[in-house]
Amino acid sequence: MASNEEGSIGTSMHGVTAREQVYSFSVDASSQTLQSDDPTAKFALPVDSEHRAKVFKPLSFAKPHMRAFHLGWISFFTCFISTFAAAPLVPIIRDNLDLTKTDVGNAGVASVSGAIFSRLAMGAVCDLLGARYGTAFSLMLTAPTVFSMSFATGPVGCLAVRFMIGFCLATFVSCQYWTSVMFNGKIIALVNGCAGGWGDMGGGVTQLLMPMVFQVIRLAGATPFMAWRIAFFIPGFLQVVVGVLVLTLGQDLPDGNLSTLQKNGQVSKDKFSKVFWFAVKNYRTWILFVLYGFSMGIELTINNVISGYFFDRFNLKLQTAGIVAASFGMANFFARPFGGYASDLAARLFGMRGRLWILWIFQTVGALFCIWLGRASSLPIAILAMMLFSVGTQAACGALFGVAPFVSRRSLGLISGLTGAGGNFGSGLTQLLFFSTSRFSTADGLSLMGAMAVLCTVPVAFIHFPQWGSMFLRPSSDGERSKEEYYYSSEWTEEEKRQGLHEGSIKFAENSRSERSRKVALADFPTPETGTPTHV
Amino acid sequence: MAVQTFLFASLIIFSSIESNHGATEVSLFTNLENSLEVTAKPTRVGVVWEAGKDIVRITWMLKSSAKVNDDAAFKTVEVKLCYAPISQVDRPWRKTHNELSRDRSCPHKIVSKPYDKIPQSLNWTVDRETPTGTYFIRAYGTDVNGYEVAYGQSSDAEKTTNLFSVEGISGRHTSLDIASICFSVFSFGSLLVFLVKEKRKAKLQQRK
Numbered sequence: 001m002a003s004n005e006e007g008s009i010g011t012s013m014h015g016v017t018a019r020e021q022v023y024s025f026s027v028d029a030s031s032q033t034l035q036s037d038d039p040t041a042k043f044a045l046p047v048d049s050e051h052r053a054k055v056f057k058p059l060s061f062a063k064p065h066m067r068a069f070h071l072g073w074i075s076f077f078t079c080f081i082s083t084f085a086a087a088p089l090v091p092i093i094r095d096n097l098d099l100t101k102t103d104v105g106n107a108g109v110a111s112v113s114g115a116i117f118s119r120l121a122m123g124a125v126c127d128l129l130g131a132r133y134g135t136a137f138s139l140m141l142t143a144p145t146v147f148s149m150s151f152a153t154g155p156v157g158c159l160a161v162r163f164m165i166g167f168c169l170a171t172f173v174s175c176q177y178w179t180s181v182m183f184n185g186k187i188i189a190l191v192n193g194c195a196g197g198w199g200d201m202g203g204g205v206t207q208l209l210m211p212m213v214f215q216v217i218r219l220a221g222a223t224p225f226m227a228w229r230i231a232f233f234i235p236g237f238l239q240v241v242v243g244v245l246v247l248t249l250g251q252d253l254p255d256g257n258l259s260t261l262q263k264n265g266q267v268s269k270d271k272f273s274k275v276f277w278f279a280v281k282n283y284r285t286w287i288l289f290v291l292y293g294f295s296m297g298i299e300l301t302i303n304n305v306i307s308g309y310f311f312d313r314f315n316l317k318l319q320t321a322g323i324v325a326a327s328f329g330m331a332n333f334f335a336r337p338f339g340g341y342a343s344d345l346a347a348r349l350f351g352m353r354g355r356l357w358i359l360w361i362f363q364t365v366g367a368l369f370c371i372w373l374g375r376a377s378s379l380p381i382a383i384l385a386m387m388l389f390s391v392g393t394q395a396a397c398g399a400l401f402g403v404a405p406f407v408s409r410r411s412l413g414l415i416s417g418l419t420g421a422g423g424n425f426g427s428g429l430t431q432l433l434f435f436s437t438s439r440f441s442t443a444d445g446l447s448l449m450g451a452m453a454v455l456c457t458v459p460v461a462f463i464h465f466p467q468w469g470s471m472f473l474r475p476s477s478d479g480e481r482s483k484e485e486y487y488y489s490s491e492w493t494e495e496e497k498r499q500g501l502h503e504g505s506i507k508f509a510e511n512s513r514s515e516r517s518r519k520v521a522l523a524d525f526p527t528p529e530t531g532t533p534t535h536v
Numbered sequence: 537m538a539v540q541t542f543l544f545a546s547l548i549i550f551s552s553i554e555s556n557h558g559a560t561e562v563s564l565f566t567n568l569e570n571s572l573e574v575t576a577k578p579t580r581v582g583v584v585w586e587a588g589k590d591i592v593r594i595t596w597m598l599k600s601s602a603k604v605n606d607d608a609a610f611k612t613v614e615v616k617l618c619y620a621p622i623s624q625v626d627r628p629w630r631k632t633h634n635e636l637s638r639d640r641s642c643p644h645k646i647v648s649k650p651y652d653k654i655p656q657s658l659n660w661t662v663d664r665e666t667p668t669g670t671y672f673i674r675a676y677g678t679d680v681n682g683y684e685v686a687y688g689q690s691s692d693a694e695k696t697t698n699l700f701s702v703e704g705i706s707g708r709h710t711s712l713d714i715a716s717i718c719f720s721v722f723s724f725g726s727l728l729v730f731l732v733k734e735k736r737k738a739k740l741q742q743r744k
Contacts, residue, residue: 091629094629095667095704096667096704096706096707098668098704100625100626100627101626101627101628102626136727140724140726140727141723141727143719143723144720144723144724147715147716147717147719147720148716148720150708150712150713150715150716151708151713151716153706153708223664223665223705223707224707225665225704225706225707226707229707229708229712233715233716236719239723240726243726243727244726244730247727247730257734312628312629
């Protein structure tokens, strides 16, 4: 590894031209992917050394990057529609199935709990089988559960079906994983924010879509108790259609599909036990688990309870309450990408430390507005508080996934899975503590949930990267530990490094130098754009 | 962003419309006179009634104990199906409220007839959309402006006697079940087909 030290032969030439394959050391000729002289020429967008796109063009459907983005967020959007499809129809369902408030609350907890396990599993599936299969499995294996709402006859059936439908929220992980392998680190927070935000919008759209579908079916002559069951066929059918599209149009990695690349030796197959161990061993994973539980978690809880809250407390009509509920979810369209963009901007100026500060600020401010929402006793103030709360919390979700891709390269999928599972865990926990009993009124529950979120956002101060620092600490001054390569190659054993299995991580480490603050990057390392080495 | 602004604006408009309701008179249940006598006789006794099938004979008239001009203000009689306390347990959306405009315990309207001084009756088929639950029947006497001035119910004041149970329709249908199974099989099947096809393609490529 002599070539990693500064000043050694060859390092000053790194990144001098934009079109060279930049590796820290020579690699086996057999694992090169070159079919033509310039492999980056076949991509529609400019790419980096890992063939990840450096530019984000949301209106394009170019293969493979933008196509993966659109398939990813649409899959996730469809799953959100299915998971929360019951929420706006609860007034009909609770009469048909003779449900009590406890039954409704428990079904709400069940609808988000299933995904805790499926998101974990999805992380592993993505690492081992690729994002395409992960997404397709999630969509097409849960579509039958959506159709089986037609069989529910009581509280137990309703709970069981909502629990099983909730499994499809695993598409969140496959969607974020897919974009993380397709897009460069400099823009990853914005891309992940758009994909996540536009997917989350499904939770808002469903509050408008399902009542509309229900009305149309009723006008066609069905009784209400049959119409809501038929209405569930719409999200189910959407899932199947999108699943087929993902399988036919999608591609796992910029260079091709995972199984093809693995067979050609271009991507090494990894062992699940290793992937799992390095994800679990990393303490940052668990901090992200908690953080996401109190940004996305409370967002999921609100999706389940806010319509009923406005209906009961302010005596709104069902349709009006539905519009309010939809507004909360629809804010995701710009709020989450904004969070991602702010994270990328902060990274450009302050590096990873900026990303961590932005995350803390957004999440805390959002939680404070949640406290205010619970205290508001007039309708306009409540709506204002709710909108500010939605922007803060959803931006925090976007900012968090600006940090997550850098926690690990080897276990990227599993960490996305664990973080995503944390979101659902937080939602189940807050619904259970604050909204399933008559101990607190819903208003008090909202304020208490906000207070708990403020407290549980404090741990972000403890996320420390030796190469980039943390909220309050500078990066390590140790020569070796302050290198990105050291951090990412520490996930591989010496034996594996000798076999060269960690090449992907080294490439990633090179590209992640963007997370150094601008001051540090200019001071001791030549930037590719200037191309002028500080010492020859 | 435009969608966002539109939704926000419609919210503000709706909320201001909502808050203007009930600005004038407030009808309280405790202010009503119990001057109507209501009876409900089913055609089938001692069984749970089926929504959409069973018939009930409902009669209402001024109580014999009522004073002479008690019914002077009555214009119409509204007969409603109300939830018994047992069907309200742990269901705050069916809560009884003294303020009649906010009361949610009598949501199902049976009939609304102009008041006639003679006893009136009706053969009512239990509505198909009636949910499963335990009920009693109440009649409100409303004045010219539509505000309730008197009431009567088939049960006692504590709503413990003369209650009847209704079994709602399930909403399930064989055709729905079959469609559900067909779509599910299609979903599984297409996934399997794709997996098999891709495995075969990968094997062929490897052999090359």
